[in-house]
């Protein structure tokens with residue numbers, strides 16, 4: 001068992017932290033104020049991330065990506081998590097699901113995504129199909145040499161910026177152990193495709209500058225060559241990488257919580273009331289101790305799941321535990337940090353209010369806390385099922 005970082009891993013952490021501090025953090029205030037990341041700023045971050053070797057760090061080296069293993073990636077995600085979500089998102093790590101591209105799709109979608117020329121978004125959720133994704137109503141019907149897609153997706157992050165969409169649509173029905181269920185196919189759809197309308201979604205409390213959209217498909221034609229992976233096997237393709245995506249959420253929560261703890265510690269050490277630093281009151285210092293302990297525990301869960309993923313021994317419940325614990329930990333840590341700051345914590349001039357507000361979505365997207373608990377408890381009970 002080895003808990004220390006190698007010299008390469010330490011170098012990675014140091015250089016990503018420096019990148020965050022010089023290339024991203026200076027724009028946090030602007031993004032918060034305007035709720036927008038200027039296209040030229042996105043381009044600048046893209047270019048500098050490519051130069052620094054951080055762009056597409058999750059993608060295989062032979063395709064032009066960074067080729068980082070899971071542990072390296074999670075260390076990077078942790079550091080990126082320290083800054084505004086909208087800014088760090090421009091240091092793109094293209095969806096792992098794109099690795100399922102084959103034939104002409106590799107040149108049309110995968111490689112341009114790795115080079116930073118094209119950006120994707122992922123469209124699964126619908127107004128009536130959230131946690132229960134298989135109940136989706138968007139359907140892709142075979143028609144001649146392709147499909148006709150009809151339906152509505154909502155909460156689709158980054159669809160305003162993206163060039164193409166990884167779309168999930170019902171493509172038929174099949175019998176399963178639990179009765180009839182929908183077959184789902186995944187497609188690569190260019191945003192300019194006729195019959196696709198992209199509309200901005202309602203404003204969210206979390207992650208200013210990072211927006212979500214509604215996608216309306218009305219007789220939208222997509223070719224057979226746009227099927228990602230195999231027809232009717234859309235969830236198989238998605239599930240292969242879902243855990244790794246959830247782990248990135250957890251790793252970012254650790255980074256954000258570390259920043260909140262640093263801010264709170266600094267404040268507790270310098271803010272004086274009743275003639276002494278508030279950190280000298282046990283009510284404050286014990287909060288700091290609990291925060292540090294919970295952050296360390298979450299980090300261990302993240303890195304252990306990443307290590308197991310690198311060894312090929314990871315299970316869904318490893319990812320689920322890391323996501324569940326780290327996202328719930330972030331809520332507690334940012335809340336404690338804000339309490340330690342008192343009234344100042346709520347003021348928008350400081351990043352703390354943002355860290356606290358941004359924490360809320362992490363327990364919802366990429367599978368709610370309740371869904372993570374399902375995954376963990378199912379794994380516990382499975383051996384006892386008759």
Ligand SMILES: Cc1cc2nc3c(=O)[nH]c(=O)nc-3n(C[C@H](O)[C@H](O)[C@H](O)COP(=O)(O)OP(=O)(O)OC[C@H]3O[C@@H](n4cnc5c(N)ncnc54)[C@H](O)[C@@H]3O)c2cc1C
Nearest residue numbers: 122123124125130131155156157212364365366367368370
């Ligand atoms: C800002 C934002 C961005 C998003 N970006 C994307 C995106 O890019 N692409 C995309 O496809 N989706 C995206 N989503 C959707 C996100 O993944 C869903 O919101 C999430 O999966 C939950 O679905 P829901 O909101 O419909 O809630 P619901 O599924 O309706 O859940 C409501 C509540 O019921 C609980 N619940 C549901 N089923 C169960 C159960 N079986 N057991 C116990 N409790 C249950 C949930 O845990 C939750 O507390 C985004 C969401 C948000 C808020």
